[in-house]
Amino acid sequence: MGQLEGKVALVTGAAQGIGRAIAVGLAAEGARIVVADLxxxxxxxxxxxxxxxxxxxxxxxxxxxQMVEETVVRCGGIDVLVNNAGLYASLAMRPFTEIPLEEWRRVMDVNVASMFLTCRAVVPAMRERGGGAIVNISSGTPFRGVPFLLHYVTSKGAIVAFTRALARELGKDAIRVNCVAPGFTMSDGVKQHPEVIEQLRDVSVAARTIQRDQEPEDVVGAAVYLSGPAASFVTGQTIVIDGGQYFH
Known part of the structure; x- marks a missing residue:
């Protein structure tokens, strides 16, 4: 039996990339997977x-x-929430003075407000189960201060703060809230944008202690660990996974 046998895991943005890799990893440990995506x-x-x-x-x-209600009806409850959905590869790198306000707000809605909405909707179901695990996907960019993507970097920094504050609120409910911050990853979304690869791939690899491409599967181990019983005394934490580009 896997460490998540009998558990229900809701993964947003799970149709491709990092979200799908995490869903596969959770399923390998016995979790029933709910794929939520556009x-x-x-x-x-x-x-x-x-x-x-x-x-x-x-x-x-x-x-x-509606997503949470249907998950509870079809699966009986929710034990794990992975907040992975977000905007990144489709965003143009440019000085912050050239970022339209509408685009800024859209990034904040998809990358930050979505986590507020999903957690607010899921937590009552987790309380009914006697606890649960929330894993938020951030990024290594706010730790390094990456330029020319100010809205994205700001949104991902907000996720770290969100994780810490929510962990404080939910500890009494036996709901753990943690965060994973990947580096530049060769995900499906990134591969659809060759201009992003051209700008960031080589410089990212060169800055790492482990100098190779980062793949979605590199994030899975940490996400599964934080979702399972081995991390039963871990909450409010952020694990940076970028091959040693940043030491956190």
């Missing part, structure tokens, strides 16, 4: 035993509430 959720969910696919925009309050 596209291909139902299709990708078929790859998991008793998998559930839900098409949802996690920046929309009503859609998030």
């Amino acid at each position: 596209e291909r959720a139902e299709e990708e969910a078929r790859a998991f035993p008793d998998g559930v696919g839900l098409t949802v925009d996690v920046a929309e309050e009503a859609a998030v509430a």
